[in-house]
Amino acid sequence: MSDALVQARGLRKCFGDIEAVSGIDVDVRPGEAFGFLGPNGAGKSSAMRMIGCVSPRTAGELQVLGLDPDVDGPRIRARLGVVPQQDNLDTELSVRDNLHVYGRYFGLSRAAVRAKATELLDFAQLTDRASDKVEPLSGGMKRRLTIARSLVNDPELMLLDEPTTGLDPQARHLLWDRLFRLKQQGVTLILTTHYMDEAEQLCDRLVVMDGGLIVAEGSPGDLIARYSSREVLELRFAPGEQHGQRAAVDELAERLEELPDRLLLYTTDGERALSAAHQRGVRPVSSLVRRATLEDVFLRLTGRSLVD
Amino acid sequence: MTALLDPPRATGAALPGWRATLLVVEGLWTWYRRNWRATVISSVLQPLLFLVAFGVGFGTLLDRGGRAQQVIDVPYLVYLAPALLAVGAIQNAAFESTYPVLSAFKWQRNYWGVSATPITPGQLACGQLSWITLRLAGSGAAYLLVISLFGAARGPGIVAALPLAVLCGMAFSAPVVAFAATVENDGAAFNALFRFVVMPMTLFSGTFFPISQLPEPVRPLAWISPLWHGTELTRGAALGVLELGPALGHTAYLAALVIAGVLLARWRFRARLAR
Amino acid sequence: MTGVIEAPAPGRGGPLLRILPPALYAGRARMLMLRSSLAYKRAWLTIFSGFFEPLFFLVAMGEGLGSLVGDLPGPGGRPLSYAAFIAPGLLAASAMNGAVYDSTFNIFFKLRYARLYDAVLATPLGPVDIALGEIGWALVRGGLYSAGFLGVMTGLGLITSPWGLLALPAALLVAFAFGAVGMAATSFMRSWQDFDLVQLAVLPMFLFSATFFPLSVYPPGLQWVVQAFPLYHAVELMRGLTNGVVGWGLLGHLAYFVVMAAFGVVVASRRLTALLLR
Numbered sequence: 095m096s097d098a099l100v101q102a103r104g105l106r107k108c109f110g111d112i113e114a115v116s117g118i119d120v121d122v123r124p125g126e127a128f129g130f131l132g133p134n135g136a137g138k139s140s141a142m143r144m145i146g147c148v149s150p151r152t153a154g155e156l157q158v159l160g161l162d163p164d165v166d167g168p169r170i171r172a173r174l175g176v177v178p179q180q181d182n183l184d185t186e187l188s189v190r191d192n193l194h195v196y197g198r199y200f201g202l203s204r205a206a207v208r209a210k211a212t213e214l215l216d217f218a219q220l221t222d223r224a225s226d227k228v229e230p231l232s233g234g235m236k237r238r239l240t241i242a243r244s245l246v247n248d249p250e251l252m253l254l255d256e257p258t259t260g261l262d263p264q265a266r267h268l269l270w271d272r273l274f275r276l277k278q279q280g281v282t283l284i285l286t287t288h289y290m291d292e293a294e295q296l297c298d299r300l301v302v303m304d305g306g307l308i309v310a311e312g313s314p315g316d317l318i319a320r321y322s323s324r325e326v327l328e329l330r331f332a333p334g335e336q337h338g339q340r341a342a343v344d345e346l347a348e349r350l351e352e353l354p355d356r357l358l359l360y361t362t363d364g365e366r367a368l369s370a371a372h373q374r375g376v377r378p379v380s381s382l383v384r385r386a387t388l389e390d391v392f393l394r395l396t397g398r399s400l401v402d
Numbered sequence: 403m404t405a406l407l408d409p410p411r412a413t414g415a416a417l418p419g420w421r422a423t424l425l426v427v428e429g430l431w432t433w434y435r436r437n438w439r440a441t442v443i444s445s446v447l448q449p450l451l452f453l454v455a456f457g458v459g460f461g462t463l464l465d466r467g468g469r470a471q472q473v474i475d476v477p478y479l480v481y482l483a484p485a486l487l488a489v490g491a492i493q494n495a496a497f498e499s500t501y502p503v504l505s506a507f508k509w510q511r512n513y514w515g516v517s518a519t520p521i522t523p524g525q526l527a528c529g530q531l532s533w534i535t536l537r538l539a540g541s542g543a544a545y546l547l548v549i550s551l552f553g554a555a556r557g558p559g560i561v562a563a564l565p566l567a568v569l570c571g572m573a574f575s576a577p578v579v580a581f582a583a584t585v586e587n588d589g590a591a592f593n594a595l596f597r598f599v600v601m602p603m604t605l606f607s608g609t610f611f612p613i614s615q616l617p618e619p620v621r622p623l624a625w626i627s628p629l630w631h632g633t634e635l636t637r638g639a640a641l642g643v644l645e646l647g648p649a650l651g652h653t654a655y656l657a658a659l660v661i662a663g664v665l666l667a668r669w670r671f672r673a674r675l676a677r
Numbered sequence: 678m679t680g681v682i683e684a685p686a687p688g689r690g691g692p693l694l695r696i697l698p699p700a701l702y703a704g705r706a707r708m709l710m711l712r713s714s715l716a717y718k719r720a721w722l723t724i725f726s727g728f729f730e731p732l733f734f735l736v737a738m739g740e741g742l743g744s745l746v747g748d749l750p751g752p753g754g755r756p757l758s759y760a761a762f763i764a765p766g767l768l769a770a771s772a773m774n775g776a777v778y779d780s781t782f783n784i785f786f787k788l789r790y791a792r793l794y795d796a797v798l799a800t801p802l803g804p805v806d807i808a809l810g811e812i813g814w815a816l817v818r819g820g821l822y823s824a825g826f827l828g829v830m831t832g833l834g835l836i837t838s839p840w841g842l843l844a845l846p847a848a849l850l851v852a853f854a855f856g857a858v859g860m861a862a863t864s865f866m867r868s869w870q871d872f873d874l875v876q877l878a879v880l881p882m883f884l885f886s887a888t889f890f891p892l893s894v895y896p897p898g899l900q901w902v903v904q905a906f907p908l909y910h911a912v913e914l915m916r917g918l919t920n921g922v923v924g925w926g927l928l929g930h931l932a933y934f935v936v937m938a939a940f941g942v943v944v945a946s947r948r949l950t951a952l953l954l955r
Contacts, residue, residue: 109677148517148676168520172414176518182511186433195429199519200414201421243515247414280410440870443877455884462894463746470745590723597726605737615741 099124099251099282100145104154107140114140116306117154122251127273127283129293129300131388133396136303138286139179139255145284146253147171159251172200175249175281179256181236185229189220189239192228197246210246217272218242234265241272252276254285258292270295290388304396314388321394322386323348325364329371329378330356342374343367353398360386416520419528426521426529427536434537444497445541449490450548456610457482457554473612476556476641483554484563484640485609488632490545491538491571496600498534499575500592503582506530513675523671527583531576531664538571539564556640563636566653570632573656576663583670603627608634631655701950702805709797709810710817724818727775728825731767735829738763738889749891752913752922764835765915766888768826768844769851772819773908774879776852779815780859781875785866794953804949808942812856819852820845830919838921847918847931851911854934857941864948882908907937 100122107115115137122128130138143149144156147163147170156163158170183192190211197207215221218238228236237257244252257273258266273296277283287293293300294314302310302317310317318324327347331339333355340357344350346367347359356378361367364383371378417425434441461478464470474481506513516526542564549555578595585591606616607629613621624630631652638644717724739760751757787793794807823845830836836844859875866872886908892900903909910930917927 143677146518150676166416168416168522171518172416172520173412174518178514178518180511182513182515184433184512184515185510186437188436191432191436195432196515196519198425198428199422199516199521201417201425201520202413206413244518247412248410249414250410250412437870440873443873447877448880451880451884455889459885459894460742460746460890463749463890469747473745590720593723594726597729601730602733602737605733606741610737611741611745615744617740 097124098122098157099159100128100284101157102141102145102154103156105141105144105151105156106153107137107144107149108152113306115144118301118303118306118308120301120308122282122284124282125277125280126298127277127285127296129297130284130286130303131288131290131293131300131392132286132303136396137306138303141303142253142255142284142286146174146176172247173250175244175247175252177241177244177252177254177257179259179286181240183228183236183239183243186227188225188227189231190215190224192239193243193246196243200247202247207246214242214245217245219268234261234268237261237265237269238272241269245276249281251282251284254283256286256288259288266292290392294388302392302395309395310391317391318386318388321391323360324362324386325360326384326386326390327359327361327364327367327371328356328382328384329359329376330380330382331378339376339378342376343371346370360390414520417525419525422521422525423529423532426516426526427533429516430530430533441537445490445494445537446544446548448493449486449545452489453479453483453486453549453554457486473615479554480556480641481637482610483549484560484567484636485633487542487545487560487563487567487640488570488629488636489604489609491542491567491632492574492603492629493600494538494541495534495571495575496578496596498537499578500582500595501589503530503579504585504589504592507583507674508586513671517675523675524668526675527579527667527671528664531572531579531667534575534579535568535572538568538575542567542571557642559642559644560640562639566635566639567632569653569656569660570628570635573628573632573659573663576660576667578663580663580666580670583667583674603629607632628656628659701803701946703801703803704806705802706806706809706813708802709807710814713811713814714817724821727771727818728822730774731771731822731826732829734767735760735764750893752917752920755920755922757920760833761835761837761920762891762916763889764830764833765844765919766886766912768823768830768848768919769908769911769915770883770886770888771822771826772848772852773855773882773911775819775822776815776856777859777875777879779818780812780856781863781866781872784811784860784863785869785872788863788952794949798953804953805946807953808857808860808945808949812853812860812942812945815856816849816852819856820849823848823852836919838919840917840921840923841919844915844918847911847914850931850934850938851914854907854938854941857938857945859941861941861944861948864945864952882906886912888912907933910934 098121100120102118102120104117104119105115106113106117118137118141120128120141130141132138140149144151144163145158147158147167150164159173161170163170184195187195193211193214194207197210198204202210212221215224218241220235220239220242223231223235228239231239241254241257254273258269261269270292273283277296283296285296287296297314299313300311300317301308310321312320329336329339329343336352336355336357340350340352343357343359347361349360351358351360359367359371368381368383371381457479461482464474464478470478513526517523521529546555546560546564550560581595582592606620607613607624607627609629613624613630616624635644635649635652635656638649739758743759746759748756748758749762751762794804797807798804827836827841827844827848831841862875885903886906887903888908892903892909895903910933914927914930917923917930
């Protein structure tokens with residue numbers, strides 16, 4: 095038995111005929127930030143719910159905090175902090191009461207919850223809204239409160255399902271900052287996200303899921319090195335003209351991708367590829383050299399077509 | 403990897419069932435403490451208004467004598483008051499077991515929040531039902547207090563009617579909570595429940611008039627209705643005419659509905675929250 | 678661009694179009710009704726079920742209590758069976774209930790949660806279109822219920838005069854007035870908790886407006902109070918029409934609802950304008 099906080103082998107989840115997770119192996123080590131990436135319907139949330147012990151697995155092995163969710167669900171959940179995809183705060187209660195009631199569900203004493211609520215209000219920068227109802231709070235405030243609420247039991251493992259979806263950039267950065275602090279304190283984080291910059295910012299290690307399976311695994315740097323080039327050259331043309339230019343630049347890149355109005359050249363040196371293209375008489379409307387990101391990896395692995 | 407020197411220790415704990423159930427009740431109480439005012443009209447005032455309209459207003463037409471005296475041998479107000487205690491319990495049960503439950507699954511989603519804590523779906527269902535029991539008892543007690551002030555109570559038997567009314571309400575609430583846990587859409591099914599179950603039950607369960615006034619073939623319908631059993635019990639207790647045999651029968655029927663409802667509700671909560 | 682504000686030709690489109698600026702009224706209230714009819718296509722059970730409530734009351738009270746209470750004095754002092762006494766009252770009450778619930782709960786949901794009207798106002802339609810369209814839909818629904826219930830009354834022999842035919846338009850007027858006032862009231866509501874106040878207005882009216890027992894039961898002072906309730910006038914109107922006891926007094930009841938409807942529409946439109954076009 096390893097020291098992994100979460101260990102899954104051949105984990106599967108079916109809803110009737112639909113297989114949401116088709117056998118995945120996952121190890122999450124203490125203190126790391128682990129990410130599930132993938133398009134909608136890839137099985138991320140189902141995997142998260144199984145790890146959160148609120149969804150019994152169909153097949154495979156799963157251990158969370160060294161315990162079996164099927165047997166010890168409540169004992170495991172007592173040590174988890176869960177931030178769901180959709181806020182499920184009690185909007186008719188005050189901000190402080192939300193923390194209070196939730197803390198009591200974990201069996202904490204009234205005095206302990208009272209002290210903890212004050213600490214968490216400060217952590218979430220909601221102290222001056224403590225006695226307001228939740229209903230009128232902004233999306234960012236609600237999200238911060240949801241995260242604060244998930245910390246009420248000092249969790250050893252946090253599960254965050256798309257923690258920053260729908261937030262403005264200020265709110266996202268504030269949340270990232272809070273999550274960094276938790277990580278620093280030794281809390282293990284597991285998160286799902288659509289945002290590649292978020293994954294690059296937060297995750298030590300991640301898996302890309304597609305169609306219920308893990309299609310790649312590694313640190314953000316690893317994945318970029320493995321599935322993309324160091325740089326990307328984007329050549330933009332009037333829509334339709336890019337196709338005629340394709341042959342001219344084909345051999346300048348390790349990989350070439352054609353979109354309706356541009357060509358993407360994956361290469362180690364974008365500037366050099368650009369001047370080579372100019373020498374061959376290619377005249378794009380505009381051009382851009384940028385570093386490859388996790389988004390390039392993601393699109394390569396999961397495709398560009400819409401999934402739902 | 404960072405700061406493994408001092409790995410955090412979680413403070414949460416798994417809880418014994420009774421404690422988890424109480425904590426759910428406590429959470430609902432926290433809500434109620436701030437929002438009770440809005441529930442007073444529908445939960446306490448509604449049965450009182452019916453009592454005034456029919457017991458006092460309509461009653462003056464009856465108590466002038468005639469056929470009514472052969473069927474109902476006490477003043478109509480006294481006849482109606484304990485029955486409306488049971489009606490109130492049923493109607494409050496219907497309301498408390500439908501939209502609030504659906505909302506906690508679908509709109510507010512706070513059941514999902516609870517499901518991520520050590521509290522299990524089954525404990526959550528029990529907590530919700532315990533809370534409804536308390537609400538029915540509270541509303542019933544308030545109703546009794548008011549009617550005893552205006553003389554519709556006859557003797558101490560009406561106090562015994564309160565737990566019987568609560569039992570009657572829960573015999574309806576528990577199955578309805580189980581049903582509400584299966585509703586996925588916007589609750590249009592509740593409209594049908596209110597109109598095709600609650601409303602006819604209120605009218606045809608021997609509350610406003612004995613079921614002997616109904617045509618022979620439809621009387622057995624009243625026997626299924628928990629409200630008929632509840633009315634027989636509360637009225638019998640309040641008027642001091644309850645006999646042991648029938649009382650045990652009615653109580654057993656209501657208790658069976660409660661038990662079946664609790665089991666169904668636990669099952670449906672599990673099926674929905676731990677998919 | 679295919680959306681065109683049709684400039685109303687002079688004399689066309691009714692008086693409202695000439696009085697109100699196009700920002701408030703585009704003369705397309707029927708589009709809101711079309712939308713409601715589409716939305717309810719799937720919820721026919723909800724509509725259908727509303728018809729049964731007065732029917733259950735009629736059967737239970739008419740049969741069960743009727744056999745205990747005997748005949749009551751109807752309009753003009755003529756004796757009526759208990760079922761015949763309460764049936765017109767239930768007709769009036771169902772017109773009220775249908776209109777009030779449609780114009781309070783449903784409107785509030787669309788206003789605050791579904792944000793339907795924000796989407797509507799992004800089109801040429803204005804707040805007056807919304808007010809009229811929604812009240813109009815409540816009327817269609819109320820009209821269906823009333824017609825159904827009148828059919829039942831006819832079947833049970835509870836309508837004794839051809840004047841009873843007029844009970845249908847009368848019920849529509851009653852529904853319109855309650856719908857308009859209900860909508861106006863909804864525009865003042867802040868949360869679901871305020872809806873208990875709707876109950877507080879509707880339930881006592883239902884129970885105490887001479888629906889289930891005659892006005893003579895009350896002491897004289899209270900009789901004046903009951904006569905101030907709108908539902909009392911609706912009940913008297915229906916009772917007069919279905920029993921063919923028609924006099925100038927009925928016009929007084931009618932006038933009550935005309936004034937109430939006008940008041941409701943004006944307040945509802947103003948409030949919706951204030952709420953939506955900020």
